[in-house]
Amino acid sequence: MENSFSINNLNLFYGDKQALKNISMDISRYEVTAFIGPSGCGKSTLLRCLNRMNDLIPNVRIEGDIVFDQENINKDKIDVVQLRTRVGMVFQKPNPFPMSIYENVVYGLRCQNIKDKNVLNKVCENSLRKAALWDEVKDRLNDNAYGLSGGQQQRLCIARAIAMEPEVILMDEPTSALDPIATAKIEELIQELKKDYTIIIVTHSMHQAARISDKTAFFLMGEVIEMGETRNLFHVPKDKRTEDYITGRFG
Amino acid sequence: MKDINNDSRKPNVFKTYQDLFFKSLFFVSALISSLMIIIIIIFIAQKGISPFLSSYEYGQQNIISFLTGMVWRQDQAIYGVAFIIINTLISGFASLLIAFPISVLTALFVVKIAPKPIGYFIESAIEILASIPSVVYGVFAVGFIVPLIQTLANIFKVQTAGGSSLLAVILLLSIMILPTITSISITAIKAVDIDLEKASYALGASKTQTNFKIVLNSAKSGIFAGAILGLGRAFGEATAVSMVAGNKMFGPTFNLFDITRTMTSTMLAGLKETTGLDYDIRFSVGLVLMGVILISNLLINFVKNNIGKNHA
Amino acid sequence: MRKFNIKDLILDGITYLFSSVSLILLVIIFIFIFQKGFSSLNLELFTSPYWSENYYASIPASNNTYLLKSTLDSNEYYSEKFGIALKDDFNARNEAIVVISYVHPDSPFNELTNSTSGANEGQIITAQEGMIVNKISYINSNGVTRSAGPVIKQMAEDTINTIEKSDQLDSVFLQTQGGGIFGSLIATIMLILISLLISLPIGIMTAIYLNEYAKYNRFTPWIRSSIELLTGVPSIVFGLMGVLVLFPITSVFGASGTSILLGGLTLSIILLPVIIRTTEESLKVVPDSFREASHSLGANHSQTIFKIIIPAALPGILTATILSIGRIIGESAALIYTMGTYISDKPELLKGATSLAVQIWSIMNGDQPNFGLASAISIIILVMVLVMNIGVKVLTRSKVKKW
8 A cells, every 4th residue: 555645854944943844654545543642642643744734834944855646845946835635624612604614615615716506515414424424514504604513613614624535634633622522423424434534633641542543653852753553552562751641650 | 007097997088079070070071072973963953954844044945955956056045966076976886896896906015915014014105095184185186187187188178167077076185085095904814813824724725815805705805894984984074075165056977077056166266255055055055975884884784794795 | 636726715815805905005195194294394383373463564664684594495585675585385275376485583573563453552573584465565756655465466586676776664574374283182182191091091990890899780781881892983963962961061162053061071081981991901910819809808899999909000000091082182073973073273162162083074064175374183093093003003012022
C-alpha cells in the first residue's frame, strides 16, 4: 500500500523558536494515524503542515520535504488552494458557518464554481450520510447550522470536509470539545471513514488513540520519539520516554 | 491601635448617609440622562402639532395639505412638506447607495487585506474625515463640488443654478457618511471569529472567496447597523446641505442638476428673518424628520433580518 | 488544475479602488481648504473684531519733518511732513482700497482725536498699520478745507502727494479692516466652559451609576438604550429642543432670545452620550480587585468611588473631555437655532453670538460669501480638530499600557 504522505527532515520555526525538529515519517493510506504527546509538543503544528495551513501564520519558516501524490507540497509552486481540496481538515472546536446546514456542506463546492443544483444536492446527501448525520437533519437542511448540538455540528464539519471528496482528512483534536456520547459517535464514524479516506488525528487522549488508530506517533518537544503500529507502541514501547508518557508518569 | 478597635464597633452613621446621598445623586444623573430622549420627542411633537390645532394663534393650518402639499413658499405662507420628504429620501438613499459599497470594501481592505501600516494609515484617514465639522464640508462643497457640477452641466449642456443641485447634495452626503459606515464596518469585521475563516481556507477557498462569502457575511449585522446610522446622518445633516441645496419652492426634484429642498435645508432657510407661523412650522418639519428617520431605521432592520433567512 | 478566477480578480480590483477613495478625498479636501484660506490667514485674525469700525478723527497740528528710520517698499508712499505711509491694497471683496502701511513713532497720526459723536467722542486714537483710509481732509494754501484720498478717487501715491503740498491736515476718515475672529473665539471658549461644566458632572455621574451601582439591574439596559438613542438624533433637532425646553431656563437668568447660555445648555445634552460612553469604558477597565481591596479595608461604596475608581478612570475622563471639545468646535446646526447667527465682537453670556463654526456659516450665507475668510477659519478649526484627535490617540495608547 503506497504512502499518503512522506515526510523527510521537516523543520519548522516560529521566528527563532524551533517547533518541529527533523521530522521524518510515512503515513499509510486508508489507515488512521494518531499523533499523541503532551501539549505544545508540535503535533498540531505538524498536522497543519500537511495542508499548508501554517501559511496563515506570520513568521513561520519551514524546511524539508513533504511528499503528497509524488509532489513536494513545500515547494512554492504548489497550488495551495487546490491542495486543500484534496487534504481536508476538521478543527477542535466545531466551526460551522452562519448559514443553513445545506449551505455549509456545499460551501467548498460553490467555491469551486460548481453550481448545478443536482450535483450539489447529491453531494450534500452523500456527505451527510457518510458523516452519519443525514437521518437527523434531512428534514431541516435549510435550518441554520447553529441550531445543532455540539456533536452534530462537528459531524456537520466532517460532512463539509467530505463533500470535497478529499483523499486525506486531518483531524485536530476533533472530540475534545464534545461530551462522551458525541465523542463515541465520532470515534465510530472515524472507523467507518477510514475505508475511503486516509485519516490523521491529533489527540491529547492516548486512550482515544489506542481505541481508534492503526498507527501512532508519539511526539515530545517537537520531535517524533517513536512511531509504529498502535498495538505495539502501547504494549511494548521501544523508547523509555514513550513508556513514561503512556503509563502516565508525565504528560 | 486602641482607637481603631473602639470605632469599628460603632456603626458609622455618617458613612451610611454619605453613601445614600451619593447613590441618589448618581441615580438622579442617570435619570436625567435617560429622560432626555423622551423630553425631546414630547416637546417637539407638541410644538410640531400645535399649528394644526384650532387653538393656534396664527390661524389653524390644514394638516392634510401640509402632509401632502407639493409647494413650499415662505412668502405666500403655503407649506406642503410631501415633496420635501421625497427629496430627502432621494438624496439620503442615493448617497447611501454610493457610500455603502465604498465603505464596506474599504473596511474589508483595512482589516483583512492591507498590510498593517497601510491599514492603519487608511483607518486614520477615515477618523480624520469623521471629525471634519459639517460647516467645513459645506465650504468645500460650495467651493469645489458646486463648480465641478457647473462644469459638468456645461459639458452635458444642461441647465443648472450655478451648480447648487440635487447632485451636489448627493455627492456631499456620500462623502460625509462614508467615515461613519466605514468605521462601524471595521469594528464588525474585526469581530468575526477567526475559526470561521480557518474553516473556509481548509475547504480550499481562496482569500477573496473567504473574505466575501464568510467574513462579510458574518459581519452583516454590524455592517447594516452602520448603514442605518449613515442613512440617519444623511437625513439629518443640516448645515452643509443647506449651503448647496438651492431650496426649490416646489417639487419633488428628480433632475440631478436641478436645485432641491430637503427637510433640514427647509429648517435652516431664512432663519434670520422669520417669525410666527414660518418659525413654528419648522418644528413640524423637525417632527416629520424624526418620523422619517425612525421609519427608515425599522425598514432597514426588517430587510436585514430577512436577507439571512433564505439561503438554499 | 490551476483555476483562473476572474470573479476573484474583479472583486479584488474593486476593493483596492474603493479603498483609495477615502485617502483621495482627504487629500482633496485639505488641499482645497488650505489653498483658499492660507493667504487670508494671519495673526491679526485672532485679535481683530469681525465688524469694521469707522473712525472720523481730527489730526493735531504738527510742524516737524519726520524722517524715515527704515526703508519702505516701492509700493509704499511716504509723507515726511506728517510721518505716514500709504499703499494700495484689495479688500476681501477685491475692491481697491488705500491702507496705512507705516506710521512714524512721532507722527501726529499717533494722537488722533475721535470726532464721531457718541460714547467714544474725544478719545485719543492711534492710527495703525492695516487701517483703511477713506479720506484725509487738509487745508490748502487758500485756507479752504479740501479732501484727498479714495473719496475723490485718489490712490495711495496721489493722496500722499496731495497732502504733502499742504501745511496742515484737518481730519481723517479711517476704517478697521475687520474680518477677525476674536469675538467668535471668545464665544467658543465660553461655550466650551458652560457645556462642559454641565455635561461632565452629569455624564460622569451617570456612567458611575450605570457601572458601579446598577450594573445588573433590570432597568439598566433601558437607561442605556435611551442614552444610545440620543446619538441617532440629528443635531438640528437638538437645536429645536433647546429652543423649546431650555429657553425658559435661560429666561430665568434674564436672556431674551438666543444666547450663549442657551447654546451651552443645548450642547451639554448633545455631549451626554459621548461622555457617558467614554467614561463607562474607562470605568470598566478598572480591575475589580481594586474595588474588593478598598471595601475590605472598610471603605464604603462612595469612598471607593471617589478615592479609587475616579482617579483610575481619569485618563478616560480626559479623553471624553477632549472628544467633547472637538464636538463643540464643530457643532453648527444646533447653535444656529439656539445661539443665533449674528457675529458678535463682544460676546455676552445672555446675548446671541457665533462660535467659530457658526461664523463660517454666517459668512457663507451673506450676500457675498468671503471664501478666503471662511476657508481661513476652516483651517483653524481643522488644525484644532486634528490636534485633538492626536491627543486622544496618545491618551488611549498610554492608558492601555497602565494595567
